[in-house]
Amino acid sequence: MPRSDSAAPTADRRALADSSDEPGPVAGAGGAPAKGAAGGAATIERYERMVLIRELETESERQYKAARIGGYCHLSSGQEAITVAAAEALRSDDLLVTGYRSHGFALARGVPPEAVMAELFGRRSGCARGRGGSMHLLDVERGYYGGWGIVAGQLPIATGLALGLVRQGRPDAVLCELGDGAVNMGAWHEALNLAALWDLPVVFLVINNGYGMGTSVERASAEPELWRRASAFRMHGERVDGDELGASLEACERLLERARSERLPAVLEAVTYRYRGHSVADAGLAYRTKDEVATRRERDPIARVRRELLAGGLAEAQLDAADERARAVVEAACAFAEADPEPDVTELAAGMHAPGSAQQFARMLPGSPLDERELVFAGGLGS
Amino acid sequence: MTMLADAPAGRTPIETASMTYREALRMALREELAADERVFIMGEEVGVFDGAYKVTAGLLAEFGADRVRDTPISEEGFVGAGVGAAMLGERPVVEIMTLNFLLVAMDQVVNHAAKIGAMFGGQLRCPLVIRTPNGAGNQLTAQHSQSFDQYFAHVPGMKVVAPASATDAKGLLKSAIRDDDPVLVLENLRLYTEKGDVPLDPSHTTPIGLAHVAREGSDLTIVSHSYATVRARQVAERLSAEHGVEVEVVDLRSLRPLDVETVAASVSKTGRALCVEEGWATYGVGAELAARIQHACFDDLDAPVERLGMAEVPLPYAKNLETAALPNAGRIERAVLRMLGLAR
Ligand SMILES: Cc1ncc(C[n+]2csc(CCOP(=O)(O)OP(=O)(O)O)c2C)c(N)n1
Numbered sequence: 001m002p003r004s005d006s007a008a009p010t011a012d013r014r015a016l017a018d019s020s021d022e023p024g025p026v027a028g029a030g031g032a033p034a035k036g037a038a039g040g041a042a043t044i045e046r047y048e049r050m051v052l053i054r055e056l057e058t059e060s061e062r063q064y065k066a067a068r069i070g071g072y073c074h075l076s077s078g079q080e081a082i083t084v085a086a087a088e089a090l091r092s093d094d095l096l097v098t099g100y101r102s103h104g105f106a107l108a109r110g111v112p113p114e115a116v117m118a119e120l121f122g123r124r125s126g127c128a129r130g131r132g133g134s135m136h137l138l139d140v141e142r143g144y145y146g147g148w149g150i151v152a153g154q155l156p157i158a159t160g161l162a163l164g165l166v167r168q169g170r171p172d173a174v175l176c177e178l179g180d181g182a183v184n185m186g187a188w189h190e191a192l193n194l195a196a197l198w199d200l201p202v203v204f205l206v207i208n209n210g211y212g213m214g215t216s217v218e219r220a221s222a223e224p225e226l227w228r229r230a231s232a233f234r235m236h237g238e239r240v241d242g243d244e245l246g247a248s249l250e251a252c253e254r255l256l257e258r259a260r261s262e263r264l265p266a267v268l269e270a271v272t273y274r275y276r277g278h279s280v281a282d283a284g285l286a287y288r289t290k291d292e293v294a295t296r297r298e299r300d301p302i303a304r305v306r307r308e309l310l311a312g313g314l315a316e317a318q319l320d321a322a323d324e325r326a327r328a329v330v331e332a333a334c335a336f337a338e339a340d341p342e343p344d345v346t347e348l349a350a351g352m353h354a355p356g357s358a359q360q361f362a363r364m365l366p367g368s369p370l371d372e373r374e375l376v377f378a379g380g381l382g383s
Numbered sequence: 384m385t386m387l388a389d390a391p392a393g394r395t396p397i398e399t400a401s402m403t404y405r406e407a408l409r410m411a412l413r414e415e416l417a418a419d420e421r422v423f424i425m426g427e428e429v430g431v432f433d434g435a436y437k438v439t440a441g442l443l444a445e446f447g448a449d450r451v452r453d454t455p456i457s458e459e460g461f462v463g464a465g466v467g468a469a470m471l472g473e474r475p476v477v478e479i480m481t482l483n484f485l486l487v488a489m490d491q492v493v494n495h496a497a498k499i500g501a502m503f504g505g506q507l508r509c510p511l512v513i514r515t516p517n518g519a520g521n522q523l524t525a526q527h528s529q530s531f532d533q534y535f536a537h538v539p540g541m542k543v544v545a546p547a548s549a550t551d552a553k554g555l556l557k558s559a560i561r562d563d564d565p566v567l568v569l570e571n572l573r574l575y576t577e578k579g580d581v582p583l584d585p586s587h588t589t590p591i592g593l594a595h596v597a598r599e600g601s602d603l604t605i606v607s608h609s610y611a612t613v614r615a616r617q618v619a620e621r622l623s624a625e626h627g628v629e630v631e632v633v634d635l636r637s638l639r640p641l642d643v644e645t646v647a648a649s650v651s652k653t654g655r656a657l658c659v660e661e662g663w664a665t666y667g668v669g670a671e672l673a674a675r676i677q678h679a680c681f682d683d684l685d686a687p688v689e690r691l692g693m694a695e696v697p698l699p700y701a702k703n704l705e706t707a708a709l710p711n712a713g714r715i716e717r718a719v720l721r722m723l724g725l726a727r
Contacts, residue, residue, distance in 0.1 A: 003420060005447070005448075005449045006449050006452075007447065007448035007449040007452060095471075126504075128502065128503050128504045128506070129503075129504025129505065129506070130504070131501055131502055131503065131504045132502050132503060132504065136502050136503065138503050138506065138507070140503075140506050140507055145467075145470055145507070146503060146507070148495070150490055150494050150495070153463070153490055153491070153494060153495055155463070156459060156460050156461075156462070156463020156464055156466070156467065156491060157463050157464075157466050157467040157470070157491075157495060158467060159460070159463065159464045159467060160463060160464035160465060160466055160467020160468040160469070160470070160471075160475075161467040161468070161470065161471055162467070163464055163467065163468050163473075164467060164468040164469075164470070164471030164472070164473045165471065167423070167449070167468070167473055168471070168472075168473070186459060186487075187459050187460070187463065187490075190457045190459050190460025190461075190463075191460055191463065191464075193455060193457065193460065194454070194455070194457065194460045194461065194464055197455065349501065349539075350501075350504070350505055351500050351501050351503070351504050351505020351506070352500045352501035352505075352539060352540050353500055353540070353542075353564050354500070354508055354510075354562070354563030354564050355563075356563075357542075357564065357640075359592070360542070360590070360591045360592030360637075360640045361592060361640040362592070363592055363593065363594075363640065363641075363642040363643060363644040363645065364592070364640045364641050364642070364643050365643065365644070366643045366644055366647045366675070366678070366679040367643045367647065367674065367675025367676060367677075367678040367679040368643075368675075368678075
């Protein structure tokens with residue numbers, strides 16, 4: 001693969017920055033959403049993918065309450081349209097990086113549901129080998145470079161992945177998911193500045209679901225129209241109704257293509273809503289009303305697509321069959337996860353270091369703490 | 384150009400040249416940049432300015448702005464960018480102007496770079512090098528005179544090396560760049576001008592995880608790394624001349640992995656261990672060593688393991704206060720003599 005000079009800018013950043021002064025198509029998270037810019041994106045396949053995410057999230061909550069899933073478990077129910085759209089806009093060689101609310105993105109990117117569920121169960125065949133759990137899903141083969149658990153920590157990394165793509169002469173782009181709460185971190189500022197300064201092919205997808213834990217966007221951000229903050233870096237920014245499949249798909253495709261062909265980074269703020277609490281341990285009602293949740297549920301992205309498909313001539317039975325298939329997939333994933341063995345304890349340190357490292361650590365053995373010899377040094381530490 | 388004096392018998396002597404620690408580092412960077420197109424340098428003032436401490440001087444002109452990339456003052460941003468590029472198989476060598484500024488990128492080092500191997504089940508690697516000078520002694524005061532090496536050596540998933548000589552500066556930096564894991568290379572401001580005989584063969588490296596005996600002795604072992612090793616050797620020479628005491632100096636070279644074998648072999652021989660470090664001793668490298676030594680050498684110890692580090696204050700400005708606070712030669716000498724019952 002020909003390597004390219006990543007220091008050479010390919011586009012006139014400043015000339016293109018004006019577009020970020022255009023108003024976004026929808027109002028703030030609390031305001032009334034405008035009509036989607038592009039309807040007609042509803043297909044049975046997309047519908048089924050959205051349902052699969054909803055079903056897996058619902059099942060995850062059940063399994064968590066049955067103590068088969070532990071740790072933190074952040075559900076994305078309500079956010080399926082933008083999730084499916086973003087994943088579909090990615091080409092197979094593009095890269096995806098997300099935060100910790102990532103089950104949906106993993107599924108939409110094509111990570112097998114069994115591998116996701118096995119990871120949530122902490123089992124051997126999990127997509128992170130039972131080391132990552134809910135927050136740290138990944139699939140390197142599919143270009144999914146991880147769910148990350150520190151708010152905004154994945155942003156500088158996404159910038160670096162984009163730098164890597166450019167250095168390797170690859171024509172691909174990075175999509176970096178983050179929450180509305182992440183935009184107030186220093187890492188946001190640093191990553192966006194570098195991405196704009198170095199003309200890197202990365203799209204920062206801000207999933208504005210209204211809240212960072214219990215803090216609304218308005219209570220956290222001095223500029224609550226988050227897309228506008230791209231202008232501080234002369235970067236293109238825009239807002240889309242993230243519950244509108246067609247508009248989301250259009251925006252993601254356009255911005256990713258721009259990133260690929262012109263090396264122009266962008267911020268896309270997708271306005272959506274999270275139905276469940278911040279994590280399954282949060283009832284989600286201390287900071288918002290039941291009414292608000294109910295009102296937002298009326299705009300449910302899955303129901304919208306369903307309605308569109310029905311209006312387009314599909315029969316209820318066809319959609320019900322898709323629902324059934326999704327449920328069956330999740331059921332099978334659970335059965336798989338349950339049957340999958342736990343990771344081998346003697347391989348506790350497996351993967352931590354690169355092959356060959358065991359030799360480097362061998363001389364550390366004499367004064368090692370109790371049991372370290374057995375569990376760490378013998379346990380696949382880079383051997 | 385000279386020949387390495389102690390080249391093992393029966394082997395052709397290694398061709399070396401006398402140069403400073405700084406020049407040795409630059410030579411390592413140049414060789415690795417030339418050998419591997421995945422290698423690139425990134426950091427504040429590494430290019431146009433020739434490096435805040437001139438380690439990267441001339442490399443921009445030789446390799447261009449793509450390989451020697453100036454960054455804004457944005458440590459969290461560009462350390463993270465290094466992590467991302469490394470995950471994709473690039474080999475970024477990130478320079479942090481001094482160790483003090485790595486604190487603002489701590490999250491990227493500890494919570495991201497170090498986690499990638501294990502947290503993702505060994506499916507991703509992070510061949511990132513962070514190189515940065517630390518150390519005190521130039522009246523740089525509290526915020527710019529620190530050696531918190533142990534913060535990083537504490538973290539599973541990291542590798543941390545700290546060369547104390549020009550030879551190892553080149554050898555360890557090269558090993559770090561070729562390693563497939565994140566490696567922190569701790570340089571030292573006062574060492575930059577120290578000269579040594581540096582092997583010229585581009586394939587010569589110093590292995591990670593291997594300490595070495597920097598001076599042989601029989602009465603007591605000083606275990607040290609980085610600039611403390613220079614201090615220890617000076618004190619050892621003086622003690623030999625003035626008191627007939629022979630101190631063995633073990634230079635750790637790597638902090639993680641830690642070569643306990645070499646340390647234990649030496650302490651078992653001498654029966655006494657003094658751990659000297661530039662940083663604060665409480666919860667420090669010496670604390671770790673003391674625990675390991677008492678375990679590995681319990682039956683051979685003739686005295687408790689002792690530690691000596693920087694006085695536990697933020698380093699003051701006044702020259703006399705600064706000197707008093709550092710693990711200076713006088714303090715090391717006193718400690719050795721006391722441990723041997725030759726002073727109180
Ligand atoms: C640096 C950091 N601070 C705090 C947390 C704890 N925390 C986890 S998620 C979260 C809220 C983030 O909200 P947002 O970015 O809007 O994403 P969402 O959860 O809505 O997807 C907080 C405070 C963290 N993980 N990292």
